[in-house]
Amino acid sequence: MNQTLPPATERHFEDYPVGAVFDLGSFSLSEDEMLGFARRYDPQTMHTDPASAAQGPFGGLIASGWHTVAALMPLIVHNFLPHGGLVSPGIDELRWLLPVRPDETLRAQGTVTEARRSRSRPDRGLVRSFVEVLNEAGEPVMTMRPMNFIRCRPESLAPGD
Amino acid sequence: MNQTLPPATERHFEDYPVGAVFDLGSFSLSEDEMLGFARRYDPQTMHTDPASAAQGPFGGLIASGWHTVAALMPLIVHNFLPHGGLVSPGIDELRWLLPVRPDETLRAQGTVTEARRSRSRPDRGLVRSFVEVLNEAGEPVMTMRPMNFIRCRPESLAPGD
Numbered sequence: 001m002n003q004t005l006p007p008a009t010e011r012h013f014e015d016y017p018v019g020a021v022f023d024l025g026s027f028s029l030s031e032d033e034m035l036g037f038a039r040r041y042d043p044q045t046m047h048t049d050p051a052s053a054a055q056g057p058f059g060g061l062i063a064s065g066w067h068t069v070a071a072l073m074p075l076i077v078h079n080f081l082p083h084g085g086l087v088s089p090g091i092d093e094l095r096w097l098l099p100v101r102p103d104e105t106l107r108a109q110g111t112v113t114e115a116r117r118s119r120s121r122p123d124r125g126l127v128r129s130f131v132e133v134l135n136e137a138g139e140p141v142m143t144m145r146p147m148n149f150i151r152c153r154p155e156s157l158a159p160g161d
Numbered sequence: 162m163n164q165t166l167p168p169a170t171e172r173h174f175e176d177y178p179v180g181a182v183f184d185l186g187s188f189s190l191s192e193d194e195m196l197g198f199a200r201r202y203d204p205q206t207m208h209t210d211p212a213s214a215a216q217g218p219f220g221g222l223i224a225s226g227w228h229t230v231a232a233l234m235p236l237i238v239h240n241f242l243p244h245g246g247l248v249s250p251g252i253d254e255l256r257w258l259l260p261v262r263p264d265e266t267l268r269a270q271g272t273v274t275e276a277r278r279s280r281s282r283p284d285r286g287l288v289r290s291f292v293e294v295l296n297e298a299g300e301p302v303m304t305m306r307p308m309n310f311i312r313c314r315p316e317s318l319a320p321g322d
Contacts, residue, residue, distance in 0.1 A: 041231040043238055045245065065249065066231050070202040073227060077204055084206065088226065088257065095251035 002109075011082035012153040013125035016112045024075040024108035024131070029063050031102035037067040062099035068106075068142050069094065072133060075108050082150060086124065092145040100141055108133045113145070117152070124149050163270075172243035173314040174286035177273045185236040185269035185292070190224050192263035198228040223260035229267075229303050230255065233294060236269050243311060247285065253306040261302050269294045274306070278313070285310045 003020045005011055031050070038047030042064035045052040053061040100106065114128035127150050133142040164181045166172055192211070199208030203225035206213040214222040261267065275289035288311050294303040 037231075040235075042234045044242075046248070062248075064234075065251075066227070066234060070198075070227050070231060073203045073225075074201075081205075087207070087223075087260075090226075090254065090256035091252070092254060093251065094255060096249065099248075 005080070008078065008081070008083035011150070012156075013115065013117070013127065013150040014153050014156060016115050016125075016127045016129075016150060018112050018115050020112045022080060022110045024072075024079045024110055026105055026107040027071050027075060028103055028105050029067060029071055029100065031061060034061060034063050034067060034102060037070070038064045042066055058099050060101060062101060065094075065096040065142065068096070068100050068133065069144065072106075072108055072131070072142075076110070076131070076146075080110050080129075081148060086149040086151065088146060088148050090147060092128070092147065094142075094144040096142055098135065098139060098141040100135075105136055106133050106141065118149070122152070124151050126150075166241070169239065169242070169244035172311070173317075174276065174278070174288065174311040175314050175317060177276050177286075177288045177290075177311060179273050179276050181273045183241060183271045185233075185240045185271055187266055187268040188232050188236060189264055189266050190228060190232055190261065192222060195222060195224050195228060195263060198231070199225045203227055219260050221262060223262060226255075226257040226303065229257070229261050229294065230305065233267075233269055233292070233303075237271070237292070237307075241271050241290075242309060247310040247312065249307060249309050251308060253289070253308065255303075255305040257303055259296065259300060259302040261296075266297055267294050267302065279310070283313070285312050287311075 002023050005015055005022055035048060046056050046058065046062055047064045050061045108131060110129045110131045112127060113130050115125055117125045127148050129146055131144050131146060132140050135141050163184050166176055166183055196209060207217050207223055208225045211222045269292060271290045271292045273288060274291050276286055278286045288309050290307055292305050292307060293301050296302050
């Protein structure tokens with residue numbers, strides 16, 4: 001069952017219990033935006049040249065996988081992470097499973113897979129999650145397993161933390 | 162010792178032996194480009210607001226980690242992957258180790274960690290690599306472990322492959 005997070009300014013480590021599933025919202029990529037991103041960052045013809053892509057294995061233009069994950073990030077920033085949060089140490093796994101085409105509506109959800117209070121820095125915890133991006137048919141087009149450090153609620157800190 | 166790949170149009174699976182290290186070149190990100198990318202794709206103040214970032218833990222603006230990996234991609238496309246190649250199934254690990262600041266010169270290198278001919282599709286192989294992005298002090302600021310399917314040389318195919 002989907003759970004609801006507090007507003008971004010009030011999110012803390014305690015709001016991310018293992019097993020919680022959060023709806024992250026939806027997004028889409030226009031052909032123009034796909035072309036602009038790919039020509040700068042991922043110049044492969046399947047992403048940059050509609051005519052060449054039409055002759056390729058996908059029969060048309062597909063988004064750079066890096067564009068899909070970049071365009072997902074505003075949903076994660078607004079609908080998952082605390083405002084003014086800490087940096088992420090990284091991603092454990094990123095998978096591109098199906099092509100993403102112009103103007104497809106993609107929706108995303110995040111499931112908390114681990115939530116561990118830091119021993120060395122008890123003002124924060126490490127949250128691991130599994131994020132899925134689904135197409136209109138409900139099929140996963142991309143998944144990833146990010147890690148995020150998230151501050152604990154001030155009232156949960158022991159004296160001296 | 163660094164090895165040299167053939168030109169992009171001539172690269173094949175056989176050119177990626179385990180242990181080969183390839184120099185991928187260098188890149189940098191201007192403050193303007195960092196702000197433009199982050200305002201669209203990673204709207205967190207450490208990436209979007211120089212004044213706020215100056216008060217934060219890094220004492221100044223830092224690049225979105227997604228921007229660093231996106232800006233690395235042209236080097237991978239031009240200096241590592243074959244031209245007109247196959248899609249990547251994903252990344253096994255992505256780590257952001259140190260902040261990236263405007264106009265830092267970053268250089269990248271890739272080491273082949275696994276090269277396995279596909280059994281189900283013997284016209285290609287799976288190449289796993291370890292890519293490091295180093296700052297001017299030679300410290301790794303980002304690492305990742307991508308997977309790429311790469312076509313075999315036509316003359317290496319058995320009849321019927």
